[in-house]
Amino acid sequence: MQFTLRPFTAADADWLVAQHADHYAQVEGFDDSFGPLVAGIIQDFLSDADPRTEAGWIAQADGVRLGSMFCVRINxxxxKLRLFYVVDQARGMGVAQALLDQCLRFARSVGYAQLTLWTHESHVAAGRIYRRNGFERVAAKPVHSFGCDLVEETWQITL
Structure with missing residues (x-):
């Protein structure tokens, strides 16, 4: 499958919220508190992102969205890598790696010394791609979030 990466726009927001909410409800059993969290992250990005140090990308093929990733400024x-998502039908086709490569290039180009991210231990495929690309898990803690018992993880990479 041939795909391209393009900048995230406000027109992608509803799709991205729905994808996250639906996927994690079906796969992980997340409750309806997860969609509003994603919507808030996106709204903050649309309202406050500084294009000199923050960016978002959408992977797509033939006008169909396949995935997303954001890089936002902590300091x-x-x-911080955020909202990494690839639709089921595009997994295993290089979309995730292309998004991560774009994010890492961007983070280096704007002068970040490190990139961090927050995820859950149950996202095994994500953990594999992070580890394969040089990220290290630096923290993990059991939590009850989104109606589920989970293990939150923090990963980071020195750029």
Missing amino acids: AQTG
Whole structure:
């Protein structure tokens, strides 16, 4: 499958919220508190993102959205990877790696010394791609979030 990466726009917001909410409800049993969290992250990005240090991308093929990733600023030295998502039918086709490569290039180009991210231990495929690309899991803690018992993880990479 041939796909391209393009900048995230406001027109992608509803799709991205729905994808996250639906996928994690079906796969992980997340309750309806997860969609509003994603919507808030997107709204903050649309309202406050500084294009010099923050960006979002959508992977697509033939006008069909396949995935997303964002890089946002924590501080002058640290960026945060957010909203990494690939639709089921595009998994295993290089979409995730292309999005991650784009995010890492961007983070380096704007001068971040490190990139961090938050995820859950149950996202095994994501953990594999993070580890394969040099990220290290630096923290993990059991929580009850989105109606589920989960293990939150923090990963980071030195750029």
